[in-house]
Amino acid sequence: MLNNISLGRYYPAHSFLHETDPRVKTVLYFIYLVAIFMVKQPIAIGVLTGIIILQMILGKITPGIMWKTVKPILPLALFIFLINIFTIKDGTVLFSWKFIRVTGYGLERASIMAFRLLLLIISTSILLTLTTTPLKMSDALEGIFKPLQIIKIPVHEMAMMMSIALRFIPTLAAETDKIMKAQQSRGADYDTGSFINKVKGYITVLIPLFVSSFRRADELAVAMDARCYHGGKGRTKLNPLKLTARDVLAGIMFTLLAVLIVVIDLSLR
Amino acid sequence: MSISYGERFTTFPVLIKIVLKNKQTGYKQLPEDPNRIVVKDVSFSYDIMDENEHIAPRLALDGINVSIEKGSYTAILGSNGSGKSTLAKIIDILEVPDSGKVVIFGKDAGNDDLFWDIRSHCCVVFQNPDNQIVGTMIEEDVAFGPENLGIPNPELRERVDQALKDVGLYELRNREATALSGGQKQKLAIAGALAMHPDILILDEATAMLDPSSRDDFLALVEKMRMDKGLTLITITHDMTEALRCDKIIVVDKGKAVLEGAPEEIFMLDNLWDYGLKRPVKFNFAFEIAKLTGSELTKEDLVSDDALLSAIEKMLAKPGIKTPEAALEDKRLDEAEIIMSVKDLSYTYDGSDVKAIENINLDIRKGEVLGLVGESGCGKTTLISHMNAIFRPKEGDVIIHTKDGDLSCKNKKDTMKIRQNVGLVFQYPEYQLFEETVFKDIGYGLKKMKVSKEEAAVRIRDAAYLVGLTDKELSSSPFELSGGQKRRAAMAGVLVMKPGILVLDEPASGLDPKGRQEMFKIIKDLRDSGTTIILVSHNMDEAAKNCDRICVIDRGKIKAVGTPEELFENNRAEELGIQIPRITSFSGLLRARLEKKYPGITFDSVNFNPEKEAAAIVRAVCGRGGACA
Secondary structure, three states: OHHHOOOOOOOOOOOHHHHOOHHHHHHHHHHHHHHHHHOOOHHHHHHHHHHHHHHHHHOOOOHHHHHHHHHHHHHHHHHHHHHHHHHOOOOOEEEEEOOEEEEHHHHHHHHHHHHHHHHHHHHHHHHHHOOOOHHHHHHHHHHHHHHHHHHOOOHHHHHHHHHHHHHHHHHHHHHHHHHHHHHHOOOOOOOOOOHHHHHHHHHHHHHHHHHHHHHHHHHHHHHHHHOOOOOOOOOOOOOOOOOOHHHHHHHHHHHHHHHHHHHHHHHHO | OOHHHHOOOOOHHHHHHHHHHOOOOOOOOOOOOOOEEEEEEEEEEEEEEOOOOOEEEEEEEEEEEEEEEOOOEEEEEOOOOOOHHHHHHHHOOOOOOOEEEEEEOOEEOOOHHHHHHHHHOEEEEOOOHHHHOOOOEHHHHHHHHHHHHOOOOOHHHHHHHHHHHHHOOHHHOOOEHHHOOHHHHHHHHHHHHHOOOOOEEEEEOOOOOOOHHHHHHHHHHHHHHHHHHOOEEEEEOOOHHHHOOOOEEEEEEOOEEEEEEOHHHHOOOOOHHHHOOOOOHHHHHHHHHHHHHOOOOOHHHHOOHHHHHHHHHHHHOOOOEOOOOOOOOOOOOOOOOEEEEEEEEEEEOOOOOOEEEEEEEEEEEOOOEEEEEOOOOOOHHHHHHHHOOOOOOOEEEEEEEEOOEEEEOOOHHHHHHHHHHEEEEOOOHHHHOOOOOHHHHHOHHHHHOOOOHHHHHHHHHHHHHHOOOOHHHHHOOHHHOOHHHHHHHHHHHHHOOOOOEEEEEOOOOOOOHHHHHHHHHHHHHHHHOOOEEEEEOOOHHHHHHHOOEEEEEEOOEEEEEEOHHHHHHHHHHHHHOOOOOHHHHHHHHHHHHHHHHOOOOOOOOOOOOHHHHHHHHHHHHHHOOOOEO
16 A cells, blocks of 8 residues: 555656756756745636646656645545635635534635645646656755755765665565565554554654664665665765756746746736 | 765764774775675674673674675575674674784775775665665655766766666656655665666665575676676575575675685585585485485586486486385364455555455464465465454454454454454564553553463563573563564564464564574464464465465465465466475476386376475375385
8 A cells, every 4th residue: 555655756758858857957947946935816827837847848747646645645635625625714705514614715715725735736746756766856855955965964965865865765664564465464553542542553663664664774785785876975976967948948938937926926916 | 094984974883883993903905806895804893782891792793704705696694693784784894893904906995085985886685675765756865876976967867777678667767765665665775876887786684585586586686787787796685596696605694704605515514404505405405315315416416406306217217215104194174164354355555546455355374374365465464464453344244263252353243353363474574562561561451451460470471481581581581682583572472362363474584594483483383272373474384384274365365275285286377477496396307307218107296395295205206116125
């Protein structure tokens, strides 16, 4: 069941976005992060959605893949939607029952909040995880934050740690699944019982998972050592990042679009 | 001396080591032989914390001496914990000896200036495929090593592409590494090594987790690479037949190299068992015939199959052989009641179009050992996961017949009862231990079943003794046990529920020959005490020898079910696409020869126990009016 998580997973394909420089994508990601948090007007959000759909097409991401990414977030989006709908009391009352009061303004705000969360997840996965391999992503972060090395921040090591962490997500997910099955066959029950019991049940999963993660870390360290890893100094890259004119153009174009959206939003207020 | 060692990316116990070692003085110069790997008087100990948080050194290598020729193919054998993996690490300078000298092709490993030079020309492929992949994408992973060496493009690109072509993964280069099968992952590890242009390649139990066909595939690839690139190949293995492929065998025991020689010399010795080793199956068989005929084998006889067959023929022609008694037939279980039935079972994983298993129909009889064989990914694990309702049947059903009536795996209410009746031990169960003491860990299931403390204590002890654990182990932490003991503790945790049916997924994988034999002894004892056993196995020798019936699964479907005799006689195995047990294929060669020599000779049906098969052959020759007394 844990194998189906596609959050944070790479989707191999050849597309415009897959081939765009990851540094450009990372910068764009931050720009869109800001844009998503700034827009409040439905029209601006509509335009933003259009641009994100355009990005999806440029990344050759099928609706099916996107659905898998969004699915685990839906409960959270629903939760945000409900919280907003019940707490905003301004505006015309549409529906009222005992202490519950749903207003038109509340409905609008709640929808926008929930929708923005979904856009955030979609934008993250399109620009980063789905179209960029973890190693490229860590290359990009290393590239962007390289100046920090001057103040002795170990940028390369942090980037390497991040890429290894991402690389091991599917492996550890499979391991968790295995441990849970083994314990279930010994009578463990994670689905029923009180909340406390459930938490206790998960602790018995976490201990062997931790132990095995340490073992894996140990073995991986030896394996990296055996392959002559000695930090970032003197390392070359199979696919060094190259900023092409196309990358710069794509970066400028999407930045302008983001600015346009914010301008539309501000002008409508 | 160790400035460069200090830069290593490594974990803290090793760091302690490095600090301690800084105090030592450098190596003395050795007479340098540019064509050998020389390990001289090397001792090495791991620092582990004892109960009082003191650092207690555990000796892994104890003044070991090894010399390996350039371009040779050497097997290092030894029991679990004998120090053979540490030896490999010493050769690749992944560990620095406490004392002694290591000289690799004339380069002193104690010399700091040569450190990276030596390590970059020596590559290791480890046992667990998952724990040595660094890159997410296949080509990124292959590039990791040469990137560390600072190889610039376009040479880097050429090396990566060539290495991927060499191992046959070039077409997949842009795929995710985690999506590969176990065998492919190990090939990827080889590609990662080849891209570094090594002189030495060390396989540290690299085939232990592979099924027989990927294992043969993998070894053939490595041996081809050795020939093509002139590699010095060192393989650490528990598989004696694999060791036969080498030029030289070194046996390591308690941190010392105790035996060294050509395979035919090593396997002549009678005391291999003392080192946790045994002879390859065909040698076992030949030595048994020698014993029965009162003859001796010489090492020349062991050099090739042909020589061995001729020697056996000669032994059988010797006058005055005593006819061995006929082996007692095992009881047949055809009539035994059915204890579990799998009915029209199919299963498809979410997001997959292919059925992992399809229309499985299988009856399991009370008291039998049923083997499940098939390549990795054929659906064995999916099938056994249904047997105790870990997977609830979506199509079809699994019915457990008990004294108190039938239980259906479809029925959610029966789940707990089913799990008490059907114990399931997954592969590498030792990775799932979690309690403070072994005692508590074994008792986990009983606690869940709300068994009283007094009864639980009795049952926990019974289960522990059954798998050969003592009270001392019961009170210690499961993480302090050795690998083999951990596995037993994990098994006891299932046996404590007293299941009538026990499902074991590869219970002997990763154990040395002695450990394997002990594991099968436990299984036999369980069977004799009335437990029905379903055994998933890759090892056809052991499946044929230990199972009453074998079920062959291929791409999610049952291809054949029958006794080992039915499956392996008259070349049916070939038709089924399964490996023939080594004893059967070797004995088959002998039988063919004898049929030519003694026209009209009749043999008993094949026996999968080398000793019994040897007796059957001798009896057949006697029956044909050989020179028997």
